[in-house]
Amino acid sequence: MDIALEQVGYTYAAGTPFQKKALFDVNVRIPSGSYSAIIGHTGSGKSTLLQHLNGLLKPTTGIVRIGDTQVTKETKGKQLKPIRRKVGIVFQFPEHQLFEETVLKDVMFGPLNFGVKEEEAKARALRWIERLGLPEGTAEKSPFDLSGGQMRRVAIAGVLAMEPDVLVLDEPTAGLDPAGRKEIMDLFYELHEQRDMTTILVTHSMEDAARYADHMIVMHDGTDVLQGPPEEVFADAERLARWRLGVPRTVSFQRLYEEGAGLPKGPPALTEEQLAAYLAADFAKGGGAS
């Protein structure tokens, strides 16, 4: 399911002395089946943009196309619900949305709201609870008796059980320890690969964007300033710095190495494995010449 924003603008509290322009002239296309990363400094409009992806906010100007549905200023609230079934959002600190007596009920909440039958909702919930690597018997526990990391997984299961076509992730690993972080990010990547799920990651981590995304959208001061594959976005560190963004550590290390070794700038190494391979290739060429 393609998502496209055409000349989208959004103003908070429009028509009052407190109005604030959060987005203007945003033109973004997220192809079906892609893994897109949205990056931008705090206050760049990332989170306002994210809320347009499933109709939590309606644009004050312009059009948001989600599959065959259009959302504009005029769209009625009722028409938004079908969109929300297709686009699931894992918000930052999603464990704050848990409320049911048991984990099972909480995970079933989304599917039931979207008209999935009780039986099916339960089967889905149990499947996703297991898929998220939660220990046996978790389904019957109260979500509030779990550890922070487990609560996070339950909340994620609650979104995945809706089985959306598009999954939007807003800093899904904030506050987790390194092992937990990697497990969750790898899981999302697997889902993306296996189910061809369109995935949109909003993140501060350039490393995650470089490692997982195939498409990137850079936001700055309320509008999109650059879109393209990570190789292209991370090739020019100075340009990113102007938007108060950095490059992944692999790239900064690579540039440092190239500079000291008197090499021209190569294509950016997006993962540590790529960086190691790049360095090995340079060594194999018998770099001693310089």
Next chain:
Amino acid sequence: MMEKMVFGRYIPGDSFVHRLDPRSKLIFVFIFIAAVFLANNTVSYALLLAFTLFSILASKVRIGFLIGGLKPVMFLIAFTFLLHIFFTKEGDLLFQLGFLKIYEEGLRQGIYISIRFLVLVLMTSLLTLTTSPISITDGLEVLLNPLKKVKFPVHELALMMSISLRFIPTLMDETDKILKAQLARGSDISSGTMKERIQAVVPLLVPLFVSAFKRAEDLAVAMEVRGYRGGEGRTRYRQLKWDWRDTTALLILLAVIVALWFLRG
């Protein structure tokens, strides 16, 4: 809607009124409220109205903004006005249309009550518009200090108030976030039967309570670690300063009261 509300809103500024000590403003408003009931004839009511206008001018709050924001109250004033007009049957008959009869005394009482209502609302609004909630709290704490003698927990109350004020924006933000997260999970608060709507609030309220309790717990720990053990032996960082402005304001009020006393019938 909410943006235009005047009640409880603070608009920073540096007018004469803004710079008054919260204590003098609180005392001023309390005495003024009592003084309003002295007025009982046209001259004294006119004086009240004039004095209120003068106070608004001294605060540099835009009159248009005040009136615009007081629309809901205006309705109430109009309602009391009509009540008096139609139900007071004293004095000369001024006007008659079918069964509607308006008497002179009714009109007079209607106008008086409306003015009384209006100046009360304007003056109290002026207090909150020109004084930050935290200053009001400070002022109240100092003014209520004598009550400590009868074991009234003045300090605790003031601290509670200031912490609540501090967390209102945080919790509003939180409510918005949770609401959006549940909407994204297909929760629907704006449609359905009454019962369904009430049920739809549970997914919002439970997380909100959980988070508020968690915050309260964290805050209590943070306060303890920073050496908080009640009001005993504490010093105050927020100092209130009483200067010539405060004395002047209260003297002017005194003059107005004296004038009211002589002008009333």
Next chain:
Amino acid sequence: MERILSLQDVRFTYTPDDPDGRYAVDGVSFDMQAGEWIAVVGHNGSGKSTLARLMIGLLFPQEGTVGLFGDPLTEDNLWEKRSQMGMVFQNPDNQFVGATVQDDVAFALENNGIPFEEMTLRVQGALKQVKMDSFLDHEPQHLSGGQKQRVAIAGALALRPRLLILDEATSMLDPQGREEVIRVILDLRERTGLSVISITHDLEEALLADRVVVMNGGRKFAEGTPQEVFLKGEALTALGLDLPFAMRLSSLLGEQGIHTEPGTMTERKLVEQLWTLRSNR
């Protein structure tokens, strides 16, 4: 050297009545000298935050002793000891007590009965140290997470503490916020020689410390200089911790047949070795 903190065989459980109950902290001992910076690392649930709470008397151990500034910590000297310590917690919102930045910094001073004139000086000074002195009247909802944490640090500094404990103070911040806070702490340590205990799961942060204590399952798993500790390599990864970038890269390079010196922890040192290796080919 003066001993700031000394833990001896400290054991603590949240369920003392349960004979099979797990000990959240299970026989931990270590000492800290004045001016040291110690990082306590471990994954979530390793007992590191419980340890922090034991150090400032929010919890008392069932066994063993916690010594602060030369005396064992007791219910009687608790408040006096606390007045010499500062602690910054994880959630920037939930520790901001005051209505504005300056009120919040003054909070601990008010509690300790510092006179008004002295307070204004200290509030100003503390905010200058964390570079927040131009935000005196800002309300918390208009500050970023990193700024709030810097205010929290200023609130601790205003008391002129001998020991500052950071309990995962950077874990909820974005990269910019984290960098701001770390820069402030580095700067403080350089200029004032403040003793710092930083509880963290960020090993890059731990790299900056003089000494690292690794916690696992309530026990001390390892202790030593960052160099010594990180040489354990895979044993740490197995605990759910992440090695510093330079070490991960070194090990990947090893697989490619490029061998750098073991225990190279900073990117600068690694790149220098690579340059040398390259030109010697």
